[in-house]
Amino acid sequence: MPKITFAVTGETHEVPMGTRFIDFCQENDLPHDFGCTVGSCGTCALVVTEGGADLPPVGDEESETVEMATADEGARLGCLLVVNCDMTIKPAEV
């Protein structure tokens, strides 16, 4: 089962493969902010600081929102992220 570590708290959680990051956070009251939940606002932007090698590449729509939301290199949108590998994440600077 993939593991996600939240750099802000240092907590690590096992997440069932293929779970949407937003669903896992909301079901477990985890410390990550979301807004629109559909990839438009950028509130959920995060940076994968370790791991994440098996994440799919950033799509065009995700890329546009990330560019609008943060200057952090390689940022992703938490509301579109599907957990498929170990990773450490922190909120992006927005």
Ligand code: FES
């Ligand atoms: S919550 Fe709005 S882009 Fe993810």
